[in-house]
């Protein structure tokens with residue numbers, strides 16, 4: 552069998568100052584820090600791993616139950632449960648580095664000051680990471696989270712403050728919930744972000760008809776998986792048409808065909824999330840599928856695929 556993994560030709564992705572060997576990234580909150588998943592496959596084949604979002608201090612998260620299945624998707628209300636950024640830096644980073652894959656810590660602050668404090672901590676490990684992702688869009692937390700995405704000014708302020716502290720790449724994780732994604736992405740770009748990860752989960756809920764109670768302890772949660780793919784594709788397409796900032800397309804990517812769809816809609820790279828829970832090796836197989844598709848279509852460079860659907864619409 553052809554060893555598709557050894558041939559990385561034409562897969563390199565450049566997003567501002569961030570250079571990845573290929574476009575397949577795992578999404579925050581769905582791959583931990585990669586260590587557990589390395590039992591399933593050699594995760595060094597991936598373009599990068601994005602960690603769970605880490606806050607300044609440990610966060611306990613929301614009341615259980617915090618996960619439930621929906622038709623063609625899942626709802627979660629984890630509420631950013633995490634052990635805090637010091638835990639990542641002191642207990643996980645060295646282990647994760649041994650995996651031989653680029654690491655993107657995702658960080659979350661309840662306000663600008665917390666983002667800055669976390670950025671100062673990240674400064675000590677800047678050489679060991681390829682970028683930092685600012686989670687400005689979690690729908691399951693009482694403070695911060697999705698509210699940041701409601702304001703382009705807030706997004707700009709957080710990016711500007713982070714950029715003053717860090718030299719590493721900056722990715723903003725945006726929500727598909729508001730209709731201002733162009734403004735928030737423009738503000739992020741203006742103040743120094745290299746890429747936008749689009750989208751986070753979408754606020755949603757579910758009820759149990761036997762108990763007549765909400766299925767989630769938090770009542771509401773974030774919808775992810777195949778159900779959100781068309782919504783995410785539209786956000787990526789709209790943003791890509793305006794050519795504001797390189798995009799990491801996220802939302803319901805389960806197969807290589809889904810990944811290609813995001814790339815032709817304008818994404819430079821793709822994030823694989825919920826699929827990891829169903830099929831842990833999906834990142835590896837999505838990458839292999841992309842390579843086989845490129846060979847079959849005689850596409851020498853992934854950049855040639857990016858946004859093809861947009862050019863086709865313009866050409867008519």
Ligand SMILES: Cc1cc2nc3c(=O)[nH]c(=O)nc-3n(C[C@H](O)[C@H](O)[C@H](O)COP(=O)(O)O)c2cc1C
Pocket residue numbers: 578579580581603604625627629631657686689724750751752774775776777779801802803804822823824825826
């Ligand atoms: C259980 C779970 C936890 C998540 N935790 C985070 C998180 O900590 N930070 C973040 O930015 N996004 C988080 N997300 C959102 C994902 O990174 C991704 O944006 C979203 O799930 C949509 O992609 P998907 O449909 O491929 O899962 C989480 C998603 C799930 C399902």
